[in-house]
Amino acid sequence: MDFLKTLSSRTLLADGAMGTMLHARGVGFDKCFDELNLSNPGAVAEIHREYIEAGAQLVITNTFGANRFKLTKHGLASQTADINRAGVELARRVVTDSARDVLVAGDVGPLGVRIAPFGRVQPDLARAAFAEQISALADAGADLIVIETMTDLYEIKEAIRAARETRALPVVASVTFTRDDRTILGDDPAKVARTLTEAGADVIGVNCSGGPAQLLRILKAMVAAVGADLGVRPSLGVHPSLGVRPSLGVRPSLGVHPSLGVHPSLGVRPSPRVRPYFWVKPNAGWPEQVGGRIMYPADADYFGEYALSFREAGANVVGGCCGTTPAHIASMRRALDSAAAPAPLTAIPLPVEEEALEGAAAESELAQKLAAGKFVVSVEMDPPRGLSTHKLIAGASLLADAGADVINVADSPMARMRMSAWAVCDVVQRRVGVETTLHFPTRGRNLLRVQGDLLAAHALGIRNVFVVMGDPTAIGDYPEAMDNYDLVPSGLIKLIKQGFNVGVDHSGASIGQPTNFFVGAALNLCPPDLANEFKNLTRKAKAGADYFLTQPIYRAEDGEEFLSKYESRHGALNKPVLVGILPLVSVKHANFLNHEVPGISIPDEAIARLEAAGEDAAKVGVELAVELIEKVKPWAQGIYVMPQFHRYDLVAEVVERVKG
Numbered sequence: 001m002d003f004l005k006t007l008s009s010r011t012l013l014a015d016g017a018m019g020t021m022l023h024a025r026g027v028g029f030d031k032c033f034d035e036l037n038l039s040n041p042g043a044v045a046e047i048h049r050e051y052i053e054a055g056a057q058l059v060i061t062n063t064f065g066a067n068r069f070k071l072t073k074h075g076l077a078s079q080t081a082d083i084n085r086a087g088v089e090l091a092r093r094v095v096t097d098s099a100r101d102v103l104v105a106g107d108v109g110p111l112g113v114r115i116a117p118f119g120r121v122q123p124d125l126a127r128a129a130f131a132e133q134i135s136a137l138a139d140a141g142a143d144l145i146v147i148e149t150m151t152d153l154y155e156i157k158e159a160i161r162a163a164r165e166t167r168a169l170p171v172v173a174s175v176t177f178t179r180d181d182r183t184i185l186g187d188d189p190a191k192v193a194r195t196l197t198e199a200g201a202d203v204i205g206v207n208c209s210g211g212p213a214q215l216l217r218i219l220k221a222m223v224a225a226v227g228a229d230l231g232v233r234p235s236l237g238v239h240p241s242l243g244v245r246p247s248l249g250v251r252p253s254l255g256v257h258p259s260l261g262v263h264p265s266l267g268v269r270p271s272p273r274v275r276p277y278f279w280v281k282p283n284a285g286w287p288e289q290v291g292g293r294i295m296y297p298a299d300a301d302y303f304g305e306y307a308l309s310f311r312e313a314g315a316n317v318v319g320g321c322c323g324t325t326p327a328h329i330a331s332m333r334r335a336l337d338s339a340a341a342p343a344p345l346t347a348i349p350l351p352v353e354e355e356a357l358e359g360a361a362a363e364s365e366l367a368q369k370l371a372a373g374k375f376v377v378s379v380e381m382d383p384p385r386g387l388s389t390h391k392l393i394a395g396a397s398l399l400a401d402a403g404a405d406v407i408n409v410a411d412s413p414m415a416r417m418r419m420s421a422w423a424v425c426d427v428v429q430r431r432v433g434v435e436t437t438l439h440f441p442t443r444g445r446n447l448l449r450v451q452g453d454l455l456a457a458h459a460l461g462i463r464n465v466f467v468v469m470g471d472p473t474a475i476g477d478y479p480e481a482m483d484n485y486d487l488v489p490s491g492l493i494k495l496i497k498q499g500f501n502v503g504v505d506h507s508g509a510s511i512g513q514p515t516n517f518f519v520g521a522a523l524n525l526c527p528p529d530l531a532n533e534f535k536n537l538t539r540k541a542k543a544g545a546d547y548f549l550t551q552p553i554y555r556a557e558d559g560e561e562f563l564s565k566y567e568s569r570h571g572a573l574n575k576p577v578l579v580g581i582l583p584l585v586s587v588k589h590a591n592f593l594n595h596e597v598p599g600i601s602i603p604d605e606a607i608a609r610l611e612a613a614g615e616d617a618a619k620v621g622v623e624l625a626v627e628l629i630e631k632v633k634p635w636a637q638g639i640y641v642m643p644q645f646h647r648y649d650l651v652a653e654v655v656e657r658v659k660g
């Protein structure tokens with residue numbers, strides 16, 4: 001049987017797991033499985049025999065770990081060639097004895113070391129190790145080379161290149177994915193498919209990873225990326241019309257294909273093709289430890305159903321990986337052979353939460369709540385001065401339990417040294433499970449820092465940013481610290497909304513995908529210069545600010561008046577406003593704010609009530625805050641509460657009463 005020629009007309013069934021079967025026969029996972037080709041060839045041969053009896057048309061040699069790097073760990077490096085040769089020879093003997101038309105595939109697994117640039121092993125050294133193994137497999141008479149369970153595209157490219165340079169055997173290149181449908185280095189199925197095709201593999205695909213449902217999803221993505229016009233595969237030996245196939249950007253012409261130029265035996269390659277064939281060999285589900293044993297959940301019947309789904313989706317070779325047995329392969333055989341095939345299963349879509357981290361980002365919850373007209377409660381917290389985040393987590397938990405929708409994390413408030421706010425947002429989001437808003441001052445950040453920190457925040461899942469000028473360092477604990485900035489707040493809003501959120505940075509270069517930041521801007525409802533505040537507000541709104549967070553106020557009328565004046569001069573704002581609420585804790589506190597903080601004016605009546613309360617002033621502070629919030633509800637879309645002196649307990653009470 002000619003491997004590639006057969007694939008053009010029908011779906012081949014490969015075998016299932018070798019390691020699982022050897023383990024079931026008592027070989028420990030710490031042992032060198034490959035060495036059994038020499039020391040216990042009978043056990044390996046028996047497994048091949050069972051798979052052939054189950055209906056496999058392709059058996060894979062027991063040489064997955066038979067490379068110099070892995071064998072060195074078992075002190076067997078000097079037997080690399082012998083182990084590989086023995087693996088092919090014993091498989092060949094079983095095939096001959098069976099009198100069936102079965103292919104012997106020389107198996108090549110990862111080297112077990114990281115390749116540069118993410119590891120120390122240089123590409124040429126890796127390629128030499130692959131070449132050594134592949135030469136031995138080819139010399140012993142393997143019909144094809146299967147490079148599988150690879151996690152690193154840098155490594156698999158070296159393996160494909162080694163195979164191409166060694167012998168004109170067909171090459172299968174198969175990658176394993178993590179639960180989020182990416183390789184360990186973060187490449188998605190489309191990228192993997194394009195890379196493997198570009199590197200010159202005849203058959204590309206996916207093995208190991210999770211169970212059949214995940215692999216069907218990945219297979220479809222790979223087929224979509226490089227195999228769109230399946231079914232009109234060009235006939236063998238005839239190169240399809242070069243350069244006129246629009247979907248073939250990955251291999252536009254022979255001349256620019258890197259590996260073809262150095263291919264030693266181009267003339268004898270059966271079919272220089274532009275589209276690969278597809279290979280899929282799932283595990284029997286995600287493994288679980290049950291009573292010290294590794295168990296795989298997917299049974300044989302389930303594999304039979306999926307064999308048809310894989311064929312339907314474009315797979316040319318199907319089989320099983322870890323946890324599969326001859327029973328799984330027999331079930332796939334029956335399904336593929338049966339005329340009355342059950343309806344193929346459709347791929348189960350990846351849950352949205354998993355994809356949201358990397359893929360097109362979902363809107364923040366805050367954005368969704370404001371869009372839905374909910375009155376939102378945002379509470380500000382300061383990052384810790386040192387390394388401990390215990391109090392931060394405890395405070396955020398209390399506030400979240402009380403009903404806060406989002407925690408605002410200040411960035412070095414009063415220009416005092418604190419933990420960077422994006423890290424605090426990450427800690428709060430992960431540990432407490434409440435959404436955060438990242439305060440993002442322009443002060444002290446140049447354009448590199450601004451953009452780098454935005455990427456960092458988005459990568460951590462932070463979607464709400466509050467663009468502020470930031471307090472000048474002169475008032476903080478490092479008055480001599482640099483205070484420069486490249487952007488003013490409206491410029492930063494524009495950079496985020498008109499740059500990052502459409503997928504480009506400040507210079508217009510792509511950042512890979514659009515971010516989905518929900519951008520808040522500062523607003524002073526009691527400004528010293530009304531015309532100037534109106535000008536700033538208009539500029540920020542035009543730059544794309546999504547909503548506004550205000551300085552604290554103590555009279556609802558102040559905000560109402562400001563907004564109606566703005567409307568009469570500039571038109572309605574039409575953006576949500578979260579009103580600043582700063583609960584008073586004592587008369588002294590109120591007097592300080594009243595006399596020493598610009599823009600804050602506390603009504604005499606409020607101070608009188610605090611005075612009358614004596615020891616219970618803080619309780620009255622809560623009452624005053626709740627009353628004020630009720631009064632702003634007609635025109636504000638939420639509140640932005642600023643706890644004082646870390647009195648999260650008082651704020652939790654305010655939040656509870658507003659929400660309740």
Ligand SMILES: [Zn+2]
Pocket residue numbers: 149207208209283321322
């Ligand atoms: Zn596996």
